[in-house]
Amino acid sequence: MHIIEDEPKYPVFYDSTRQVLSLPPIINSDTTKISMNTKNVLIEVTGTDLTKCKIVLAILSCQFSHHAKGDSQFRVEPVEVVYEGSDLGTIVSPDLSSDQFEVEMNYICKLLGIELTPEIMVASGLKMGLTHLATTDKTIKFETSCVRPDILHPCDIAEEVGIGFGFNNIPMVYPPTNTVGSFQPENKFTDLLRHELAQAGYIESLTAALVSTKENYN
Numbered sequence: 001m002h003i004i005e006d007e008p009k010y011p012v013f014y015d016s017t018r019q020v021l022s023l024p025p026i027i028n029s030d031t032t033k034i035s036m037n038t039k040n041v042l043i044e045v046t047g048t049d050l051t052k053c054k055i056v057l058a059i060l061s062c063q064f065s066h067h068a069k070g071d072s073q074f075r076v077e078p079v080e081v082v083y084e085g086s087d088l089g090t091i092v093s094p095d096l097s098s099d100q101f102e103v104e105m106n107y108i109c110k111l112l113g114i115e116l117t118p119e120i121m122v123a124s125g126l127k128m129g130l131t132h133l134a135t136t137d138k139t140i141k142f143e144t145s146c147v148r149p150d151i152l153h154p155c156d157i158a159e160e161v162g163i164g165f166g167f168n169n170i171p172m173v174y175p176p177t178n179t180v181g182s183f184q185p186e187n188k189f190t191d192l193l194r195h196e197l198a199q200a201g202y203i204e205s206l207t208a209a210l211v212s213t214k215e216n217y218n
Helices: 050-066 105-112 118-127 154-165 185-199 213-217
Strands: 012-015 020-022 042-046 077-082 090-093 099-104 131-135 139-144
Touching (some): 099 105, 099 154, 118 131, 118 154
Antiparallel strands (some): 012 020, 077 090, 131 139
8 A cells, every 4th residue: 555645534445356446535425535635645455466466556556646746746655564463574565666678689589570670679669668778789678667567578578669660560471381270189089078078067167277376476
C-alpha cells in the first residue's frame, strides 16, 4: 500500500481473490467521496499472490501519480508494511524498481529476420517506452519501466524493437524449408480417445502443468 495524493477514511481496495474492484470513497457517501480537493489517495491491494499484488500496485500508483498536478505529479509516497507473524517481515511498498536487459544485437536480428542498425534498434526501443542505457559492438542495453511486468526475457526486448520498427516494414519471405503439415500419430490417437471418453460421460481437466512456478511466483 502507499500514498500518492487528507487521508481518506476508506482506502481504494482491490480483492484479487474475487476479481472485484471496490471504490468506497466514490460509492459510499458524499462525505468520503474523492473530489478536486482530495490531496492524498491510499491504495491497498490484497490477494493470495504477493508478486501479482506488487505488479498491480505499481501500475495503479503510476497511473494515479500521472493525474496529480504541480509538484505532486509523478510523486509516489511509499508506505512501510509490517507483516506480523510472517517470514516477509517488513517491506517498503510500492516497489517501483526497474529491470535492465543487455541483449545481443545479432539475437534481435535473428528473431526478427532482418538486419537492423544499432541506431534503428535504439529508436525503435525508445518508441516503445524503453530507456536506452548503453551500446557496445555486440550488445545493446535497455531499461524497462516498472509498469511493464510483461518484459521478462531478452526475446521480449526483441519483440518491442520489432513492434517499434513496425512489423509491416519487415518484408515477407518464404521460409527456407517447405514442409507439409499433418497430425502426429500420437496426437491423432489422443483426439480419438478424447472424443470417446467425452461421449462416455467423462469430463476433461486441463491442468497448468506447463506453467513455470519460478517465473510466476518466485
